Amino acid sequence: MMNLMKSWTYLLGLSLLFLVSCLPEQKLAQTFAKSGPKIRLMVTPPDYIYKYNHKGEDIDGFAQMTDKQQDSALFYSSLFIQRLSDSSLLEEYINQFIAELRKANFEVYLPDQIDSFLSNQTQAYMVNISQIQLDEYTYPLEDKEPINDTVYYKKFNLNAMDFSVWFELSKVNAEKPKKTILYDSQSAYDSFDGNFIVDPWTNTVRYKYHIDSLSLSDVYDMARFLGRRHGEYLFDFFMNQWVAFNMPQNQYSTYYYHYNRKRNMMEATDEDRFQILNDR
Numbered sequence: 001m002m003n004l005m006k007s008w009t010y011l012l013g014l015s016l017l018f019l020v021s022c023l024p025e026q027k028l029a030q031t032f033a034k035s036g037p038k039i040r041l042m043v044t045p046p047d048y049i050y051k052y053n054h055k056g057e058d059i060d061g062f063a064q065m066t067d068k069q070q071d072s073a074l075f076y077s078s079l080f081i082q083r084l085s086d087s088s089l090l091e092e093y094i095n096q097f098i099a100e101l102r103k104a105n106f107e108v109y110l111p112d113q114i115d116s117f118l119s120n121q122t123q124a125y126m127v128n129i130s131q132i133q134l135d136e137y138t139y140p141l142e143d144k145e146p147i148n149d150t151v152y153y154k155k156f157n158l159n160a161m162d163f164s165v166w167f168e169l170s171k172v173n174a175e176k177p178k179k180t181i182l183y184d185s186q187s188a189y190d191s192f193d194g195n196f197i198v199d200p201w202t203n204t205v206r207y208k209y210h211i212d213s214l215s216l217s218d219v220y221d222m223a224r225f226l227g228r229r230h231g232e233y234l235f236d237f238f239m240n241q242w243v244a245f246n247m248p249q250n251q252y253s254t255y256y257y258h259y260n261r262k263r264n265m266m267e268a269t270d271e272d273r274f275q276i277l278n279d280r
Helices: 002-035 067-077 086-103 111-119 216-246
Strands: 040-044 050-053 107-109 124-147 150-171 179-189 191-198 205-212 257-260 265-268 275-279
Touching (some): 040 086, 086 107, 086 124, 086 216, 107 111, 150 205, 216 257
Parallel strands (some): 040 107, 040 124, 050 124
Antiparallel strands (some): 191 205, 257 265
8 A cells, every 4th residue: 555655646746747847838838829929921822732633543544544644534533623723722721821820910911012021120931832732532441340250341432632731931031041841731531420230130230321422612611721720830830939949948848839729728739730841
């Protein structure tokens, strides 16, 4: 019993130490979120969207086609790629991205406002959305369940879409210019629900399922959603950079923080963030 008490005391001590060690960086992140970033951003949208269909296995004789024939066949056999409007998709994404940045108190400018952007002397960054890419493909799904000493399998091919964005971030008038590449990719799939059922009278096994197919409007909804999310991610990026710079001497931030604006909460995260591909 004494050993158990010692173990609990030790774990409690570690927990308290953990909480105390997080306080400096959490307080700094909260200070940044409360005061708001005094930063100007010049947001440059891409000229077009890269769109690819990867369902060549569904096209008869695909392997024997020339590259040009394959590109044409993939485009005209796609469910979404051929029907998506670049201009509409960009508008949905960019509008939400900018709205979220302004909600976070960034001053946001577009390329036709370059004179106003450069006339102010506060801290400023170029945010070049260097590439937006959509990839349509088939996602294989397998369900299995052991029933009466037999493992039953059912395979499906779901429609899927990846939405990927690359950003080039650079500070204006920096003494030592460097470019940071930020990246995020999210996926959407057909919604699927299924399960194996045993007929009580015949003892036969059958599979009951329902697929809610991904639609064109879902892809536009995805663009709007990611515009808002990437606005949040960019705020988080600047916040975490600021935290790291202002940590007490010889102390380092242990976690990457995401500010949940709706709940007014600071959350440590490994996933809800941009990937930093380089920082040079």
